[in-house]
Amino acid sequence: MSRLGTAVVYGIVTIFILAAFISFFLSLILKWTDIQESSLTWVIFAGSLLSMFIGGVVAGGKGKERGWLTGGITSLLFTVIVFLFQFLGLEKSFTLEQWIYHLIFFVAAALGGIVGVNLKASRG
Numbered sequence: 001m002s003r004l005g006t007a008v009v010y011g012i013v014t015i016f017i018l019a020a021f022i023s024f025f026l027s028l029i030l031k032w033t034d035i036q037e038s039s040l041t042w043v044i045f046a047g048s049l050l051s052m053f054i055g056g057v058v059a060g061g062k063g064k065e066r067g068w069l070t071g072g073i074t075s076l077l078f079t080v081i082v083f084l085f086q087f088l089g090l091e092k093s094f095t096l097e098q099w100i101y102h103l104i105f106f107v108a109a110a111l112g113g114i115v116g117v118n119l120k121a122s123r124g
Contacts, residue, residue, distance in 0.1 A: 004063055004070060011059025011074035011109070012081070018051035045101070052078070052105040056112020061119060071113020075106040 026044065029035055055078070056071030063070035079102045086092055094102070 004066075004073070007059045007061075007063035007070050008074045008077055010062045011055040011071070011113075012077055014058040015051050015055035015074070015078055018054060019048065022047040022051065048101075048105065049108050052108040053112040053115075056109035056114075057116035057119065058112075059109070060113035060116025063113070063117065065117060067113035067115070067117030068110045069113070071109040071111065071116070072106055074113070075102075075109035078105065078109075 022044075026040060026047070030037060030040070052075060055074055056067075059070045059074040060067035082102075083094060086094070
């Protein structure tokens with residue numbers, strides 16, 4: 001597998017692991033407090049954005065060049081996986097709101113890729 005492909009796989013795995021941890025943590029909050037899910041909408045979005053950014057950083061660090069492209073491809077692959085799961089598993093397509101979210105995720109992952117390449121380059 002090429003360096004770009006390996007970097008994207010590392011980024012995707014990182015995104016899904018972080019998303020699982022964040023989901024678990026938030027589910028504990030919902031279970032053991034009186035907080036309603038509707039009041040956590042922005043927290044969930046921020047956690048998703050952070051996961052995408054960190055996934056982009058990991059992908060950019062592994063790819064070592066063209067961080068914006070590596071992070072962007074990582075985000076696009078994430079979007080394809082989520083879309084296929086939703087479309088094939090739940091028989092629903094993306095709404096306009098979801099497309100906007102995934103566009104923002106693309107930007108976050110691309111910026112993360114840029115940061116990841118520069119972090120990796122500065123360490124030597």
